[in-house]
Amino acid sequence: MAVPIGGMFATDKLIWHFSSTGQFTAKSCYHALLTHRTFSRGMESGGAASSSGESTRRWKFIWKLSIPPKVRIFLWRACSDILPTNVELFRRGISPSPFCRYCPDKCETTQHVLQFCHGMQAVWNSPPFNLPNMVTFPSFWSCLVYLRENLEQGLFLLATIVIWKTWDLRNRRLHGNEQNGNQGVVSWSGAFLHSFNSAIMSAHQPPTRAFSTTWSPSSDPRYCQD
Numbered sequence: 001m002a003v004p005i006g007g008m009f010a011t012d013k014l015i016w017h018f019s020s021t022g023q024f025t026a027k028s029c030y031h032a033l034l035t036h037r038t039f040s041r042g043m044e045s046g047g048a049a050s051s052s053g054e055s056t057r058r059w060k061f062i063w064k065l066s067i068p069p070k071v072r073i074f075l076w077r078a079c080s081d082i083l084p085t086n087v088e089l090f091r092r093g094i095s096p097s098p099f100c101r102y103c104p105d106k107c108e109t110t111q112h113v114l115q116f117c118h119g120m121q122a123v124w125n126s127p128p129f130n131l132p133n134m135v136t137f138p139s140f141w142s143c144l145v146y147l148r149e150n151l152e153q154g155l156f157l158l159a160t161i162v163i164w165k166t167w168d169l170r171n172r173r174l175h176g177n178e179q180n181g182n183q184g185v186v187s188w189s190g191a192f193l194h195s196f197n198s199a200i201m202s203a204h205q206p207p208t209r210a211f212s213t214t215w216s217p218s219s220d221p222r223y224c225q226d
């Protein structure tokens, strides 16, 4: 009822409803396109965060994990699907192909790199994880949820380190700094997590004093006050 209706002789005009003034600006156009793209990708990827509430919930889940901050940030980047895999680089027009550098018939998605490529399937199938039923998940977040539901807390934290280190090793390999596969990634990650936990433990313990701070009078007569 409060909307004013134009008079009989009012002419129609175009309104750009993405800005508060109704006027077109490049800035408001950019934001509209970005919002549309984020929303579309969320719908396509199925498991990607489709609302800020869901995104906040995921961030809180990752940030509470007792692992080094750089690993948490890596997990968040993987969940946000912004790791520079060939699929992502191809989508941005940077890479000529979306396929894996090591498996020519597979697309290089985040899940492919961290779950299957370069012996990773064997890593998840074997002790200590013993997860032979890992399938290709629709998103990395789904994969993380699967790991959380199927591993006890300590093993789940180890799995997050393995995931982070796998990506690190892959980058080193691509730059010619690493010749080995992922065989030693679990033992390396175990030692890394152990030293991280030890550092946390020692940081929370009160400092031990090298000598007693309580004073008692000397029994030596040379030091008597009188």
Ligand SMILES: [Zn+2]
Pocket (backbone or CB within 6 Å): 100, 101, 102, 103, 106, 112, 116, 117, 118
């Ligand atoms: Zn591969």
